[in-house]
Each structure stands twice: as C-alpha cells, then as structure tokens.
Amino acid sequence: MAEKENYLLTTKNVNLFYGKKQALFDINLSFPKNGITALIGPSGSGKTTYLRSLNRMHDLTPGVKVEGKFLFHNNDIYSDNFDLVDLRKRIGMVFQQPTPFPFSVYDNVAFGLRLGKKISKHQLDEDVEKALRQAGVWNEVKDRLGANALGLSGGQQQRVSVARVLATKPDILLLDEPTSALDPISSRVVEDSLLDLKKEYCLIIVTHNMQQAARISQTTAFFNDGRLIEVGKTREIFLNPKEEETQDYVSGKFG
Numbered sequence: 253m254a255e256k257e258n259y260l261l262t263t264k265n266v267n268l269f270y271g272k273k274q275a276l277f278d279i280n281l282s283f284p285k286n287g288i289t290a291l292i293g294p295s296g297s298g299k300t301t302y303l304r305s306l307n308r309m310h311d312l313t314p315g316v317k318v319e320g321k322f323l324f325h326n327n328d329i330y331s332d333n334f335d336l337v338d339l340r341k342r343i344g345m346v347f348q349q350p351t352p353f354p355f356s357v358y359d360n361v362a363f364g365l366r367l368g369k370k371i372s373k374h375q376l377d378e379d380v381e382k383a384l385r386q387a388g389v390w391n392e393v394k395d396r397l398g399a400n401a402l403g404l405s406g407g408q409q410q411r412v413s414v415a416r417v418l419a420t421k422p423d424i425l426l427l428d429e430p431t432s433a434l435d436p437i438s439s440r441v442v443e444d445s446l447l448d449l450k451k452e453y454c455l456i457i458v459t460h461n462m463q464q465a466a467r468i469s470q471t472t473a474f475f476n477d478g479r480l481i482e483v484g485k486t487r488e489i490f491l492n493p494k495e496e497e498t499q500d501y502v503s504g505k506f507g
C-alpha cells in the first residue's frame with residue numbers, strides 16, 4: 253500500500269508469535285488522523301493481539317516476538333530509541349473493564365499529567381476539566397471531583413478512564429471492547445462520547461458488537477485466524493464485502 257501522508261499510523265507485514273504459535277500473519281493496515289476504525293472478527297482471530305501491538309503492550313509478556321514495521325509519524329515505534337513512556341502517552345489504551353484507580357475522580361485524570369513534569373494547580377484544573385468534558389462525563393462528575401472514582405457507575409468509570417487517557421494529549425486511542433462490561437444504556441453514552449472524539453482523534457476499537465461497529469466506525473477491518481481478511485469503508489464491509497469469509501461473518505454464519 254502506498255504510504256499516504258494522511259495516515260498517522262501504518263503497520264506493514266506484521267507477524268506476531270506467542271512462543272512457537274503464530275497469532276498474526278502479515279498484517280498491513282493504516283489508520284488516518286481522525287475517525288474510528290473497528291477491528292472485528294470471531295473470538296481468537298487476533299484483534300486484541302494486534303491492538304496491543306500498536307503501543308507495545310506485548311513488551312511485558314515473555315516469549316512474544318513481534319515482526320514488521322509500525323510507522324507512527326514515520327518513526328518505527330519498535331526502534332530502540334523510541335521512548336516507551338512517551339509512546340504510551342501518545343498512543344493511549346482503554347480496556348474492557350473500566351480501570352479507575354481507587355482515588356478521587358480528579359486524581360484519576362490528573363495522574364498522567366503529574367508524571368514526570370511540574371504543572372501548576374491552575375493548569376492541572378484546566379486540563380482535568382477539558383479531558384472530562386471531552387470524554388462526555390464532566391456534567392455528571394463536576395460536583396464530585398473529590399469523590400472516589402470507584403463510586404461512579406460503570407459507564408461513568410469508563411468515561412473517566414477515557415478522560416485519563418485523553419489528559420495526556422494522545423494522538424491515538426486504542427479501545428479494547430470498551431463497552432462490553434456495560435449495560436446497553438451506558439454503552440450508548442460511551443459510544444456517543446467516542447463519536448465526538450473521532451473528529452479530533454484517531455480511534456481504533458476492538459468490538460464483538462457488530463451493531464456498534466456499524467454505528468460508530470468509518471472503517472472496518474475484519475480479522476480471521478490471525479489474518480486481515482478485508483478492510484474498507486464500514487458500509488461496504490457490512491453491505492457489500494468483497495470476500496466470502498467477511499460476508500459469512502457479518503451475516504452471522506460463524507463467530
């Protein structure tokens with residue numbers, strides 16, 4: 253694929269091995285500066301494995317070998333001189349279960365901002381508010397910033413987790429089934445905040461929920477057996493896929 257300037261992150265020929273077992277095969281996929289890309293596919297198809305490779309989460313797992321190119325602003329994130337702390341700020345991750353720390357809402361969001369640099373209380377207040385607004389949860393928490401984040405509802409906790417990632421001003425948000433632990437109403441509220449974020453950020457979301465992928469993403473990538481079978485405009489993937497395997501999956505024949 254020709255490298256286009258408007259891609260923020262481009263992965264080329266990605267292979268990944270858990271010990272001797274190969275879990276990803278020759279994945280070529282690029283992500284634009286703004287918008288939502290959904291990664292779909294049956295259980296065990298490699299979606300999460302691929303997502304986690306995008307901010308080097310596998311570095312922590314012994315026996316994992318990652319091959320290929322991961323060009324972010326044209327630098328390879330796996331090169332030795334790429335600073336890992338900086339990488340994780342610029343490519344943030346939101347997990348399936350909301351992950352608030354057991355301290356106040358404010359401190360949860362301020363956490364990343366306080367790491368490594370001095371920041372005034374005034375600036376911190378502004379940045380915390382901005383991140384909570386962007387994550388669509390400010391109105392619900394503005395009067396309880398000092399309360400323990402664990403006391404919030406699941407949907408609010410998940411949006412606070414999104415705010416915590418946004419506070420460090422990332423370019424990319426990786427979201428691993430961010431609504432699967434939530435009830436349908438909270439899920440829709442989180443989806444709405446993701447839809448707002450897509451104007452400014454590159455979001456990459458793993459989801460089992462095909463309606464969700466269809467509702468919020470502009471691009472969909474279909475994985476099966478560790479391979480990228482097809483990628484395209486979400487509408488095309490759902491209504492007019494090129495590959496029979498994709499057709500079978502989106503029509504519910506397997507998965």
Ligand SMILES: Nc1ncnc2c1ncn2[C@@H]1O[C@H](COP(=O)(O)OP(=O)(O)OP(=O)(O)O)[C@@H](O)[C@H]1O
Pocket residue numbers: 270273275293294295296297298299300301302313460
């Ligand atoms: N830590 C690990 N060690 C060994 N094999 C693993 C590990 N994590 C995942 N795998 C294997 O890699 C393959 C891809 O798994 P992965 O979790 O990426 O799939 P997935 O599409 O995200 O599945 P799900 O939708 O169920 O989360 C599977 O065969 C899985 O068993």
